[in-house]
Amino acid sequence: MKQKILSFLIAILVAMMVPIGTRAEAIELPVDAGASGYTTFYAPFAASLPNAVKAYAVEGVEADVLTLVEKADVSAGEGVILKGEGSFSLTYASETTSDWTGNMLEGSLMNTNVDVEEGYAYYQFNEDDAIWYKVTDFPFTNSAYKAYLKLPEQLVEG
16 A cells, blocks of 8 residues: 555646646657567556557466556556567557456556565566566565566465
């Protein structure tokens, strides 16, 4: 709960940094998909996707295989996996059409130390090889505007 409140407050601060007179539709955040073409993202606002960029939520895991569900847009305060080429921008959207219920990705709007919560396993995404690596040293630092995976231990084998 504290993380959601902090994210909300940071979103307000981000909005306050936008120059007066800027239309909300003009607010953009740059994203770099890196060499693998995949990255994670955590948005302070709802965002539309540029052409040729796909967004995915993680809505399940079975036998260490993630269930990815494609989304039409990005919801504020949700972690997301983005697939695209090179650099692109996510643009503010006044609302989203996708249902983000069940998304297992979490994230942060600033560099954040994440402590272990009993009963969960944590994973960070490596953009160079597009692989999720299990976190073993806590607290770990989650980078600004990035998502991480927090899974109930009973869903994770070994």
